[in-house]
Amino acid sequence: MDSITVHGGSTLHGSIPVSGAKNSAIKLMAASILTDQPLLLTNMPRLADTKFLGRLLQQFGVSVTERDGDDGQETLFDAREITSTFAPYDLVRQMRASFNVLGPLLARTGHARVSLPGGCTIGARPVDLHIDALTRLGASIHLEEGYVSAVAPDGLRGAEIEFPFVSVGATEHTLMAATLAQGTTVLKRAAREPEIGDLARCLVMMGARIEGIDTDTLVIEGVTSLTGGSWSVIPDRIEMGSYVCAAAMAGGEVRLTRGRAGLIQSLTDRLVESGVEITPTGDGVIVKRDPAVRLRAVDVATEVYPGFATDLQAQFMALMTTAEGVSVIHENIFENRFMHAPELMRLGAEISVHAGEARVTGVERLKGAPVMATDLRASVSLVIAGLVAEGETSIGRVYHLDRGFERLEEKLGACGADIRRVKGPPVEGPGDDH
Template sequence: MTYTIVPPQKILNPQLEIAGGHALSGEIRVSGAKNSALVLMAACLLTRDPIRLRNIPPLTDITAMGEILAALGVQVIRQGEAIELNGDHINQSTAPYELVNSLRASFFCIGPLLARTGMAKMPLPGGCQIGSRPVVEHVKGLKALGAQVTIDHGVVTAVVPGQGHRLRGGRIHLDCPSVGATETLMMAAALADGETTIDNAAQEPEVVDLAGLLIAMGARVRGAGTQTITIVGVDRLHGTDYAVIPDRIEAGTYLLAAAITRSHLRVAPVIPEHLGAVITKLEEAGCRIENDGIGLTLRADHVRAVDLRTQPFPGFPTDLQAPFMSLLATAEGTSVITENIFENRLQHVAELQRMGASIRMKGNTAFVEGVSRLSGAPVQGTDLRASAAMVLAGLAAEGITTVQGLEYLDRGYADLEGKLNGAGAAIRRTSAS
């Protein structure tokens, strides 16, 4: 078993020191999509053949998923922005608790592991503490495919009864369009006997990317990107070479960085259709955006208030709610932001208030009255996207902002400070005293 991967720069108790007030210019390159790469890595469990994935970002979450797959017996070799996964010698059906507990996406492994081996045991997952994200939809769907599923002492055990240990196709209706459940069940159904239909499926681009990989491996999938996905199971899947889509959330974060600094910046590569709701809101706020099909160029001179509500794709993404709030804290007028996806995803409000933002809360709604300036302050990132929001606020603030909680930031942004510094920002990663 081989496992090599390069983690982000190691500094004891790291923090970012941001000197605000610097305009951005030029171009920032977008890495591969973290949320897509993680599930595509899990799909290697469906075949004995090697899978080569390109455009893989160097993130701590990718490192963690590699460690989980290695613990299951997968050979994992990282070479630059590519990763090769060989699941020919899977020797475990149980993922280690200490690894799974740090990465929610690890639960994706239950679907392909069950389909391939007839048994899977996965501890209930961890990750960012942004609210309740139950696995009930995953469990219900696996049962519809013929699995026997039990949850005991924090461990989900799924078994395919009978000879052959093969799942059978079925009809699944998701009570909510869960991305994770949709992806887990797509992978499980790819090797099932017969046809599976997933109704009220998630429509996110990452779901479409998974379908692309599965099809490249020989699966029969149609309807990905719509509310109904149909999978006709096959006897086996083969290896392939596949490139991960650009990260739409990272791209959106850099567009917001340009907007909050009132700058002129190109962000590429981008699939513009993946950012439709974000582009609409930025333009509504007064930003000018040029789309050349490969990248987006944003110009911002004046930003005005807008209202937004987070929704499943193609609505406004919850992952950009916190960064967008940083922008609106500097806009002219009062914005109303409603978080409809995760109940605990407004923890960044208190940190923005430390920087002088004028925000009033009522339940899952924030009323953001734009101020003429933010002031640098010590702040704490409480989850991945809240950490990004603090960095954006620091770019626009007067004075020095120090951002702690980089264990969250490094889970989803590859060399964030390096990319922003290359465009004119002044950010330094140091050890907190």
């Protein structure tokens, strides 16, 4: 498998374009099942996760065509005819979010058999909410031999559904299914992440009737069919925030383009408090820091959007390893999301973890060492730490990184980072979707 080596000590200067959002793209891809007309997605990232899901869609008979468009990378999906509604374990296990094809298949064809996604390295994320919501919409669901078999021969029916807690995946999944349900569906305690808003607006473009977008209550009036069209994927706020942390860690001046500053406000507020200079621009931010001046330790607690994103917690922890003082980080979303802490400690970081709290005591310097990525966001946190670690940091199992970051070495290298990929045999492992 590939690895990435980083030689620390270089400041960053230049510009980094932000790719389309992975967490939006994969749900928009699933939405292509809902229509028999072509759906063109522009600003599409080219990632392991989008390739995994593309293969699954092809299993159903969907034509998937990647190409270069006038505004960058785009993919055309044509689900004119659904030839199969079976999603095998070998494909679903590679990415948990692929379970979200169940609702669109059920809404479009009246039946589906989809594998349960299996375990997750960053904590338990059961699909009970998904199954309960589809049942409330009138589906008859049975679990057998690791598969979810669902039927709705007379179509789905609208219902009022209040989620017991905020769930991004369940909100997106139910939203897609409800667009073709008969009558009105009301989703209460819905997640408000920007990627959900992107999905909802795309569905409206396709002919769906949705009110309350960007709020915690969504009202969906079912329609008999959806059309195709063209939609541009929103910028990836997690990729953008990761590069902001990288620039803040290494020092220098980096401009993030093709992004939206408002999507990472909770992060940039903390960075300004820590001593980083952040200047919003029309299409992103400029990050500036004097590497000779240590950052100040700042506390954070992860929350649902618009709070501090759990997907940026590992990157922020890496940044705090060399800050002056003690940073307390509370993880409130996933119960097992400090797996990167022991790897950062291999570089000399001082971190103590107790349940959902990590205390990071800043050190003056880190030292390079071999480390291992444990999940997608942990992998990039090790790259960020490696930017300032003395000597060489070698990061293994970077197939996690390839699931969510497009051309990372190229983007950081263009700004002066001493970073390169060492090729190894290909690996396809189960994903954590974050």
